[in-house]
Amino acid sequence: MSFETISVIGLGYIGLPTAAMFAAYGKQVIGVDVNQDTVNTINRGKIHIVEPELDAIVQKAVNDGKLKAVLTPEPADAFLIAVPTPFLPIENEGDIPQPDLKYIQAAAKAIAPVLKKGDLVILESTSPVGTTEQMAEWLAAARADLTFPKTEGEKSDIRIAHCPERVLPGHVVRELVENDRVIGGLTPKCSQQSVELYKTFVQGDCVITNARTAEMTKLTENSCRDVQIAFANELSIICDELDINVWELISLANRHPRINILQPGPGVGGHCIAVDPWFIVSKTPEQARLIHVARQVNDAKPQWVINKVKIAIADFLQANSDKTAKDVTVACYGLAFKADIDDLRESPALEIARQISDMHSGRTLGVEPNISALPKKLKKSGVSYSEFEKAKNEADIHIILVDHKAFKASKFQKKHLIDTKGIWT
Ligand code: SAJ
Numbered sequence: 001m002s003f004e005t006i007s008v009i010g011l012g013y014i015g016l017p018t019a020a021m022f023a024a025y026g027k028q029v030i031g032v033d034v035n036q037d038t039v040n041t042i043n044r045g046k047i048h049i050v051e052p053e054l055d056a057i058v059q060k061a062v063n064d065g066k067l068k069a070v071l072t073p074e075p076a077d078a079f080l081i082a083v084p085t086p087f088l089p090i091e092n093e094g095d096i097p098q099p100d101l102k103y104i105q106a107a108a109k110a111i112a113p114v115l116k117k118g119d120l121v122i123l124e125s126t127s128p129v130g131t132t133e134q135m136a137e138w139l140a141a142a143r144a145d146l147t148f149p150k151t152e153g154e155k156s157d158i159r160i161a162h163c164p165e166r167v168l169p170g171h172v173v174r175e176l177v178e179n180d181r182v183i184g185g186l187t188p189k190c191s192q193q194s195v196e197l198y199k200t201f202v203q204g205d206c207v208i209t210n211a212r213t214a215e216m217t218k219l220t221e222n223s224c225r226d227v228q229i230a231f232a233n234e235l236s237i238i239c240d241e242l243d244i245n246v247w248e249l250i251s252l253a254n255r256h257p258r259i260n261i262l263q264p265g266p267g268v269g270g271h272c273i274a275v276d277p278w279f280i281v282s283k284t285p286e287q288a289r290l291i292h293v294a295r296q297v298n299d300a301k302p303q304w305v306i307n308k309v310k311i312a313i314a315d316f317l318q319a320n321s322d323k324t325a326k327d328v329t330v331a332c333y334g335l336a337f338k339a340d341i342d343d344l345r346e347s348p349a350l351e352i353a354r355q356i357s358d359m360h361s362g363r364t365l366g367v368e369p370n371i372s373a374l375p376k377k378l379k380k381s382g383v384s385y386s387e388f389e390k391a392k393n394e395a396d397i398h399i400i401l402v403d404h405k406a407f408k409a410s411k412f413q414k415k416h417l418i419d420t421k422g423i424w425t
Contacts (some may be wrong), residue, residue: 032069277292
């Protein structure tokens with residue numbers, strides 16, 4: 001089987017780089033997205049996301065006629081689905097978030113009319129265990145004229161597999177090529193054909209398993225990281241209580257040959273680590289106790305930081321009795337969800353800055369060297385954008401929320417400092 005035309009459904013942080021990579025390696029690629037602006041942008045050879053090196057690859061692919069974006073799927077030899085898997089709205093506080101598979105269902109519904117005998121469909125979206133089988137059922141229901149692995153096994157018309165994306169934002173172009181891939185077909189042939197497809201550009205190993213294990217592998221990786229970060233965050237709270245420097249503690253413990261503790265912070269952000277563990281917890285709430293508690297520990301960390309800020313403001317006012325809260329300027333250093341990126345989505349730092357501004361009657365400065373203006377949500381809350389040096393000079397209370405290079409390079413001693421990343425401590 002040779003795959004000449006590849007269709008990627010969902011042209012976001014994973015789908016667009018993947019589409020561009022197949023195009024760069026000579027495949028004819030049809031990218032599908034529901035957003036007209038996204039489609040237009042890509043067809044102009046431009047990109048709508050921030051990812052190093054991607055713009056040049058997309059531009060070349062479009063100019064060479066290898067990549068085009070459309071709103072409605074067209075026939076292809078292989079379809080890769082890379083759409084979001086968010087949560088359903090949470091009804092009551094404390095409820096376990098439940099996955100919302102509506103985008104996968106919509107993608108299945110959209111490609112079903114153009115599927116033909118011999119096509120391969122791969123789900124790349126991070127998904128709860130069982131989703132690939134569910135996707136196959138949606139496809140089968142829409143195309144009674146085609147056969148699927150569940151009923152026909154290796155003889156089926158359509159091949160189906162799960163191959164989770166595992167690339168790190170900011171390093172996607174390199175990691176897409178170098179990382180190993182875990183490939184779980186609904187039958188061995190589905191897996192083998194998927195390996196053949198990915199080998200177009202993947203230099204890492206393509207390791208075969210079944211679909212459920214592939215789904216669980218991805219969830220396990222991100223849950224493992226979440227649990228480890230929760231351990232570091234819990235240590236930071238314990239150390240604060242016991243008057244111990246947690247950064248020194250971790251660096252000492254990490255000198256043990258079999259210990260490797262991660263770093264505490266203001267909470268866990270981004271679109272993966274704080275989300276994927278819930279896909280395990282929601283499926284097996286009785287069994288996934290540690291994973292559940294880790295989520296709660298990490299989700300509670302921003303509030304702990306905000307409480308620290310309240311105490312710092314009170315301390316400052318006690319030491320400066322001529323001032324009122326209105327006279328106190330608080331600077332938040334870093335708004336992105338992690339160091340040296342400009343991605344503010346699902347960022348605990350951003351949420352902390354917003355909540356400080358909401359509760360504090362004085363000025364709140366937001367310092368983020370990787371962006372040129374604050375998002376509307378923050379401006380509305382009264383946070384004002386500030387250059388780093390200006391904030392250092394003007395603020396009374398300093399809160400480090402992200403360990404950006406620019407901040408690490410400029411160590412300074414301040415009395416009223418809350419350093420959630422341990423860079424100035
Ligand atoms: N964080 C800490 N302490 C640490 C490490 C991270 O507080 O020691 C925080 C970060 O500040 C950030 C959050 O965790 O707020 C997540 O950052 P991250 O760098 O751990 O991960 P992501 O979300 O950028 O990407 C992860 C990666 N997964 C793993 O490293 C296991 C990536 O490989 C996945 O492809 C990606 O999730 C995804 O798409 O699922």
